[in-house]
Amino acid sequence: MTDLLGPAEIRELAARLGIAPTKRLGQNFVHDPNTVRRIVSAAALDPDDVVVEVGPGLGSLTLGLLPVSRHVHAVEIDPVLAGALADTAGHPGNLTVHRADALRVTAAELDPVPTALVANLPYNVAVPVVLTLLAELPTLRHGLVMVQKEVADRLVAGPGSKVYGVPSVKLAWYASARTAGRVPPSVFWPVPNVDSGLVAFTRREPPAAPRERVFAVVDAAFAQRRKTLRAALAGWAGGADRAGAMLEAAGVDPGARGESLTVDQFAAIALAAPVPSRAAE
The missing domain is CATH 1.10.8.100 (rRNA adenine dimethylase, C-terminal domain)
Known part of the structure; x- marks a missing residue:
């Protein structure tokens, strides 16, 4: 197994690739191996799970997912990051890198079929990515996403909560969701000005209505x-x-x-x- 990336490795890799994190793409790279281990553990993956990871960036989480899943589909919109990921991971046989927009990925592009979504999602597209993938990929059985804490609170909120709204109801259509922990800003580079939250979900049978x-x-x-x-x-x-x-x-x-x-x-x-x-x- 390739070692997980720490702060020094993240910065060295970014410098070598000429990467400067952009706010437009919501790029905040995890540089804390313990946080990666925590996310992988909370995802509760089965060895037969096929994972979709959106926005793998420099590969911090990818390296944690590869040893515990049958296959990882890494969907990355940045061409430089997408081009470097396989090399960073050591070209494992169970990794497929898709240079693509996650909002436009189709089930036909992902072989083997995915069963889990695990991702550190860019803050600006987190909700549409989760809802779009659940709609497009009916084989997704469960998942764990890291999003802005405020977004995490909305996604898991129940009726009567002040933050219960459209994202809460639409996610509930597809899955039961729960909070799986808080993540501090210090584990990211660059450091965001908000906390992040982990949201775990399990696919449920939707109501019998269009x-x-x-x-x-x-x-x-x-x-x-x-x-x-x-x-x-x-x-x-x-x-x-x-x-x-x-x-x-x-x-x-x-x-x-x-x-x-x-x-x-x-x-x-x-x-x-x-x-x-x-x-x-």
Whole structure:
């Protein structure tokens, strides 16, 4: 096994590649081997797991994942970093590097099929990457992602929480999620000005309703989160009266707010709508 990268190795490798971390790509490289070990342990990977890692960067986490999984698909948008990763890892047979945007990766590109997502995600695209990959890769059974602490709190929040919102509900559609720990800024280079959080998730059976239609209801409910559902969904449903009738048919109080509903209740609302609105098509 290749040794994990420490601060000196990270800076030497970056200098050799001419890499200066960019805020545009959300690049903050982990340089603490103990943090890598902690992430790998928390991911609870099976030896048969095939991992998707998004944004491997200089390879800190990749080196920790390779010995404990059957295969690692490393998806890296930066061409210099993507080109150097296999060499850093010692060209192992169980690593495939994809020079690609994770928001555009398709299941057909990943062979063997992935079963787990483990990644230190760039802060600026963390939520769309998680939701996009769960939608595109139905074989993903579980995962662990490191994101900005504020984002982690939103992803795992339940109904009634002040930070419960669109990311919380949409992740709950695909998976059950939980907090798996906090990560301090000091383990990154450059040092971010916020803490990070680990979010673990396990795939669940989604509600029996069209996903696009349910997500349209969720978006409408939280676009005006201070309003009652009857008012917030009026535009989507074709009027407040129609929204109220639809909510009552779904067994949901029209005077409630979106922040109090579970994903299953949002699904019930979507199913109660007699005709899909344009927003849900």
